[in-house]
Amino acid sequence: VSTQSTWGFFDLVRLYMVLFKALVVLLATLFCIGPARAQSNLTVSQTFIKGMHAGLGLQVNYTTLGQVSDAIFKPNTLVNSLNYMSQTSSANKMIGCQRLYLLFLQLGSSLTEAQKDDASIRSLLNDTYNVLENPQDFIYRADIYKRNTGIDIFTKLAYCSQLALAGDYSDSGIIFGNVIGLLSGVEKHNEVNQ
Numbered sequence: 472v473s474t475q476s477t478w479g480f481f482d483l484v485r486l487y488m489v490l491f492k493a494l495v496v497l498l499a500t501l502f503c504i505g506p507a508r509a510q511s512n513l514t515v516s517q518t519f520i521k522g523m524h525a526g527l528g529l530q531v532n533y534t535t536l537g538q539v540s541d542a543i544f545k546p547n548t549l550v551n552s553l554n555y556m557s558q559t560s561s562a563n564k565m566i567g568c569q570r571l572y573l574l575f576l577q578l579g580s581s582l583t584e585a586q587k588d589d590a591s592i593r594s595l596l597n598d599t600y601n602v603l604e605n606p607q608d609f610i611y612r613a614d615i616y617k618r619n620t621g622i623d624i625f626t627k628l629a630y631c632s633q634l635a636l637a638g639d640y641s642d643s644g645i646i647f648g649n650v651i652g653l654l655s656g657v658e659k660h661n662e663v664n665q
Contacts, residue, residue, distance in 0.1 A: 513536075514539070514540070514541045515541055515546040515549075515640050516539050516540060516541045516543075516544035516545075516546060516549070516578075517536050517537070517539045518640040518641050518644065519544075519546075519549065519635075519640040519641075519643060519644035519647075520536060520539050520544070520578075520595070520644065521536060521641070521644065522640065522641045522642065522643065522644020522645040522646075522647070522648060523595055523599075523644045523645070523647055523648035523651070524591060524595060524648065525644070525645050525648065526644065526645040526646060526647060526648020526649040526650075526651070526652060527594070527595055527598065527648040527649075527651060527652045528652070529591040529594055529595060530591050531591065532589045532591055532592065534586075534589075535582070535586045535589045535591075535592050536592075538581070538582055538583070538586050539578065540581065543577050543578055543581040544574060544575075544577065544578045544581075545574070546640075548570060548574055549571075549574060549635065550632070550635045550636055551567075551570070552567045552568075552570040552571045552574065553567065553571070553628065553631055553632040553635050553643070553647070554567070554632050554636070555567025555570065556568055556571070556625070556628050556632070557625060557628045557629035557631070557632040557633075561610060564606070564609075564610060564625070565606035565607065565609075565610070566606075568603055568606035568609045568610075569603075569606050571603055572600070572603035572604055572606075575596065575599050575600065575603065576600070578596070579596050579600075595648070595651075598651050598652065598655045599651050601655055601659075602650075602651050602654045602655055603651075605659070608659055609654070612654045612657040612658075612659070613625060613654065615657050615658075616653060616654060616657050622653075624650055624653065624654065627646055627649070627650055628646075628647075628650060630646060631643050631646040631647050631650070634646070
């Protein structure tokens with residue numbers, strides 16, 4: 472009997488823990504209802520760019536993010552370009568890099584000057600242009616980064632590509648933003664040679 476009552480006590484504790492966790496989740500949901508609604512209404516391109524903000528450690532301005540359009544920042548082009556960048560062939564990597572660069576240029580040109588003046592989106596675009604504008608330099612910087620840290624940028628991009636292909640544009644965007652952030656800290660090839 473004493474054993475049963477002991478287990479009953481522990482079951483009660485577990486029940487209280489479950490209820491406490493449920494209460495925490497409920498409160499978090501109630502307090503975050505505004506952002507949660509905004510996020511659930513995001514398009515593919517907005518979700519990816521929002522993820523990039525997180526990967527770069529930037530604050531999202533939802534007004535500016537609302538101007539990001541799937542018609543300009545095309546999901547199919549994004550997924551195909553990431554797929555090219557994750558392949559073993561250097562030529563394919565450069566094709567993917569060039570396509571992504573053009574995609575971000577289109578995104579930048581679709582925003583108004585006021586939108587581009589938003590500190591976060593300006594930082595995101597400038598860092599991305601800087602890293603992607605020269606495909607050969609991208610590969611060079613990735614190689615330097617791997618030699619310095621042991622981290623393979625193209626393994627990260629392969630995972631990023633798989634997530635995008637599976638429709639997880641949020642985590643894919645976070646990883647891509649992280650890659651941009653890491654490589655923006657590596658000197659350009661032509662700057663090294665000067």
